[in-house]
Amino acid sequence: MARKSLVGEVADDLLDRIVAGEFPPGALVPGELELSAQHEVSRMTVREAMKTLEAQRILSVQRGRGTFVNAVDQWNSLEALLRAASAHVGNELAGIQLIELRRMLETGACALAAPRITEADLARLRGFLADMRDAHDRGDVDEFVGADLAFHDVILEASGNVFLTAVFQPLHRMLAARRKETSRVPDIQEHALGMHAAVLAALESRDAKAASEAMDAHMTQTLDDLVNYVQ
Known part of the structure; x- marks a missing residue:
C-alpha cells in the first residue's frame, strides 16, 4: 500500500x-x-x-x-460515514456488524466470481494463500493481514461487478484494523488459513453454490473467532 x-x-x-x-x-x-x-x-x-x-x-x-x-x-464521504458509524455503535458491535455486511457482499461476490474467475486470478489466490502461510510461520501479523486482504480483493475483482469493488474500497481501513486485531491470535490465523483454502478450492471448481457456501462458512468462522477470542 x-x-x-x-x-x-x-x-x-x-x-x-x-x-x-x-x-x-x-x-x-x-x-x-x-x-x-x-x-x-x-x-x-x-x-x-x-x-x-x-x-x-x-x-x-x-x-x-x-x-x-x-x-x-x-x-x-462513505468512508467517513462508516468510521463515524463504527465509533457510534462501539467497538464490539461494530466488529459484528462489519462481518454481517461482509457476509452479505462477499458470499455474493464469490458466487459471481466462480464461473468468471481466470487461471491468472486463481494463481494470484494461491500466491496470497502461500504468503499467508509464510507470514503465519514467521509470526508476521502485518504481512499476514496484507495477504489476507489481497486474497479477498482478487475475488471482488474476479466477480466482474465494479459496484462491489467500489462499495468495498471505503471498508479497507476498518478491515485492516480489525484483521490486525484478530490476527494477533495464532489460532485465528490457523482458522483463516483453512477457510481461505476451502474458498480457493470452491473457486477452482467454478461451482457458484460451493463458492458461496465456502465464503459463508468463512464469515461464520470469522464471527465465532471474534466472539470467542477477541470480545
Whole structure:
C-alpha cells in the first residue's frame, strides 16, 4: 500500500478527532497555524487537508468566523460515514456488524466470481494463500493481514461487478484494523488459513453454490473467532 501523503495524514487525523467526539457537530476546529504546528507541516498542507474535508462536506467554512464541523447527515464521504458509524455503535458491535455486511457482499461476490474467475486470478489466490502461510510461520501479523486482504480483493475483482469493488474500497481501513486485531491470535490465523483454502478450492471448481457456501462458512468462522477470542 502506498504511503499516505502529508495532506492525507493531516485530513485523516482531523477526521479521527471529529469521529472521536473531540470536535462535535457545530464545533470550531483549530486554525491553520495551530494544526501546522501540531503536525509539523506547512500551512499549505493544512489548507489542502481542510479543503479535502470541506469537499466531503465534513467541514464548512464561515467567512470571518472559522471552520466548523457539519452534522454527520451532511457528509458525502462513505468512508467517513462508516468510521463515524463504527465509533457510534462501539467497538464490539461494530466488529459484528462489519462481518454481517461482509457476509452479505462477499458470499455474493464469490458466487459471481466462480464461473468468471481466470487461471491468472486463481494463481494470484494461491500466491496470497502461500504468503499467508509464510507470514503465519514467521509470526508476521502485518504481512499476514496484507495477504489476507489481497486474497479477498482478487475475488471482488474476479466477480466482474465494479459496484462491489467500489462499495468495498471505503471498508479497507476498518478491515485492516480489525484483521490486525484478530490476527494477533495464532489460532485465528490457523482458522483463516483453512477457510481461505476451502474458498480457493470452491473457486477452482467454478461451482457458484460451493463458492458461496465456502465464503459463508468463512464469515461464520470469522464471527465465532471474534466472539470467542477477541470480545
